[in-house]
Amino acid sequence: MELKVLGPAKPAAGGCAKGSCGSTADQMAHLPEAIRDRVKNHPCYSEEAHHHYARMHVAVAPACNIQCNYCNRKYDCANESRPGVVSELLTPDQAVRKTLAVAAAIPQMSVLGIAGPGDPLANPARTFETFRQLSETAPDIKLCVSTNGLSVPEHVDELVRHNIDHVTITINCVDPEVGARIYPWIFWKNRRIRGRKAAEILIEQQQRGLEMLVARGVLVKVNSVMIPGVNDEHLPEVSRVVKEKGAFLHNVMPLIAEAEHGTYYGVMGQRGPTQAELTALQDACGDMNMMRHCRQCRADAVGLLGEDRGQEFTMARIDAMAIDYAAAMERRAAIHAAIEAAREDGRAQQAAMTAPAAVPAGTRPVLIAVASAGQGLVNQHFGHAREFLVYEAGPAGVRFVGHRKTDQYCVGSSTCGDAGTALERTIRALAGCEVVLCSKIGIEPWGALEAAGIQPNGEHAMEPVEAAAAAVYREMFEAGALDAAPAAQIA
Amino acid sequence: MAYSITSLCVNCFACMDVCPSRAIAEAKPHFVVDARTCTHCEGDYADAQCASICPVEGAILDPDGLAANPPGSLTGIPPERLLALAACSPA
Ligand code: SF4
Ligand code: SF4
Numbered sequence: 001m002e003l004k005v006l007g008p009a010k011p012a013a014g015g016c017a018k019g020s021c022g023s024t025a026d027q028m029a030h031l032p033e034a035i036r037d038r039v040k041n042h043p044c045y046s047e048e049a050h051h052h053y054a055r056m057h058v059a060v061a062p063a064c065n066i067q068c069n070y071c072n073r074k075y076d077c078a079n080e081s082r083p084g085v086v087s088e089l090l091t092p093d094q095a096v097r098k099t100l101a102v103a104a105a106i107p108q109m110s111v112l113g114i115a116g117p118g119d120p121l122a123n124p125a126r127t128f129e130t131f132r133q134l135s136e137t138a139p140d141i142k143l144c145v146s147t148n149g150l151s152v153p154e155h156v157d158e159l160v161r162h163n164i165d166h167v168t169i170t171i172n173c174v175d176p177e178v179g180a181r182i183y184p185w186i187f188w189k190n191r192r193i194r195g196r197k198a199a200e201i202l203i204e205q206q207q208r209g210l211e212m213l214v215a216r217g218v219l220v221k222v223n224s225v226m227i228p229g230v231n232d233e234h235l236p237e238v239s240r241v242v243k244e245k246g247a248f249l250h251n252v253m254p255l256i257a258e259a260e261h262g263t264y265y266g267v268m269g270q271r272g273p274t275q276a277e278l279t280a281l282q283d284a285c286g287d288m289n290m291m292r293h294c295r296q297c298r299a300d301a302v303g304l305l306g307e308d309r310g311q312e313f314t315m316a317r318i319d320a321m322a323i324d325y326a327a328a329m330e331r332r333a334a335i336h337a338a339i340e341a342a343r344e345d346g347r348a349q350q351a352a353m354t355a356p357a358a359v360p361a362g363t364r365p366v367l368i369a370v371a372s373a374g375q376g377l378v379n380q381h382f383g384h385a386r387e388f389l390v391y392e393a394g395p396a397g398v399r400f401v402g403h404r405k406t407d408q409y410c411v412g413s414s415t416c417g418d419a420g421t422a423l424e425r426t427i428r429a430l431a432g433c434e435v436v437l438c439s440k441i442g443i444e445p446w447g448a449l450e451a452a453g454i455q456p457n458g459e460h461a462m463e464p465v466e467a468a469a470a471a472v473y474r475e476m477f478e479a480g481a482l483d484a485a486p487a488a489q490i491a
Numbered sequence: 492m493a494y495s496i497t498s499l500c501v502n503c504f505a506c507m508d509v510c511p512s513r514a515i516a517e518a519k520p521h522f523v524v525d526a527r528t529c530t531h532c533e534g535d536y537a538d539a540q541c542a543s544i545c546p547v548e549g550a551i552l553d554p555d556g557l558a559a560n561p562p563g564s565l566t567g568i569p570p571e572r573l574l575a576l577a578a579c580s581p582a
Binding site: 062063064065089117118122123125185187190191192263264 | 501504538540546547566568572
């Protein structure tokens with residue numbers, strides 16, 4: 001097979017800026033073993049686990065104690081879910097029933113999170129009642145919580161009392177000048193506090209909370225929202241600080257701001273980052289081992305990678321279900337063991353298949369986009385893909401570097417309205433990738449992709465993603481396609 | 492007169508959780524203040540707690556019936572921008 005090799009002079013997502021460019025496909029590889037062990041089955045932390053395990057969120061925490069400029073309180077927390085989404089608000093009792101029902105019906109469910117619509121720690125009674133009941137009735141489910149950090153210090157003791165080993169803190173800045181442009185006010189010690197002073201208090205609480213949690217052995221992930229012109233240049237500093245204090249992952253997410261969301265940023269025309277800007281920043285903070293597979297799933301989503309079965313579990317339906325959780329727990333244990341065995345097999349097989357022994361060190365890497373509906377396979381039709389997983393294939397192996405959504409990012413100018421057809425947008429979202437793997441693809445998109453310098457490839461349908469990417473990379477090498485730097489891409 | 496809640500309320504529980512007088516109750520279609528129980532927070536706090544935490548402009552009225560948080564005071568969005576937006580949105 002002949003592969004056309006066209007690409008940008010400087011790959012937008014070349015990967016290797018610093019640090020995290022390991023010799024293995026597993027982005028968790030650099031973590032200390034103890035931490036890796038604790039997150040390896042967590043679908044939000046491990047891309048690979050995302051294919052096998054499911055997570056869910058329950059909306060029990062409607063109140064918030066700060067205002068963010070990217071949030072509109074009519075909707076769920078814009079940090080942990082897609083803006084403009086309203087979850088079904090549950091009481092703690094309802095949330096526990098829903099969790100047990102989902103865990104019984106979807107045995108892959110391994111993590112329950114509380115992340116809004118408000119801030120879980122601004123609703124301590126509702127949040128901790130939910131956790132208390134679940135620690136008792138479903139000890140096999142991991143609990144996690146996402147917070148703005150303002151109230152972490154006062155709740156650390158209560159947090160460690162439950163089955164919680166993951167806390168996510170959204171930290172957008174460590175400089176109050178920057179913070180004053182992100183947070184208009186906080187509610188603190190019975191007063192509404194505004195401006196720089198508010199940001200100062202919030203930052204201090206976040207940093208103290210981070211230190212206290214780490215000191216108590218709780219895993220802390222830090223989320224940051226990238227806001228061009230506000231904190232984009234500041235985030236590498238944030239990354240450095242939180243890493244120094246012991247955060248185990250730093251995840252940079254793009255600002256999503258649309259006027260119709262009614263947020264300050266949306267209404268005032270603040271733009272979100274382009275894919276290239278986001279990738280460049282993630283690379284700049286690279287030694288923090290970014291969690292690039294984060295999909296910003298909606299807060300009450302239920303299910304595996306890319307699927308949302310939330311509609312099957314409305315409260316009305318759950319009330320009609322009879323749940324024998326003891327039996328369900330046994331079944332879950334058996335299924336989790338089977339998943340683990342399969343993953344072990346898969347890893348061994350993959351290690352054998354992805355070692356591109358024939359490609360000498362120093363050969364340039366290639367970005368390969370993959371349309372996958374889950375299970376770690378190349379198993380999605382190009383036209384059905386709402387997102388593409390992006391892998392970097394190089395002489396040392398294949399590693400996951402991120403994913404590109406076809407419909408979400410602002411990829412053009414700040415006025416995205418006339419951004420062209422869906423196909424054109426998809427092609428722009430794939431900028432920098434030289435190959436796209438999918439199960440099938442139509443003739444029209446095939447031609448358009450080729451014309452844009454991206455080679456479509458349907459020859460690896462139903463194969464494991466990493467193995468397929470490694471095979472394509474080897475073929476490109478053997479065809480001499482990797483000798484020269486990629487030519488400019490027409491996007 | 493006491494503090495009161497308008498139909499702009501998004502039912503977020505924040506005011507109910509911080510009211511020192513337990514004067515606020517969850518209700519349909521939105522939360523309500525019991526005028527007889529509301530103390531204006533006098534004796535407890537310098538500022539009315541409900542009005543200090545509510546995230547929605549115009550959702551809480553002070554005892555004079557004026558918005559405790561007038562348009563633009565919480566989000567920083569200039570009211571003209573909000574009006575322009577409301578005029579062209581279908582909702
Ligand atoms: S003013 Fe104070 S006492 Fe009255 S409803 Fe608000 S919080 Fe409660
Ligand atoms: S804080 Fe405001 S929006 Fe929330 S329940 Fe009270 S009045 Fe309604």
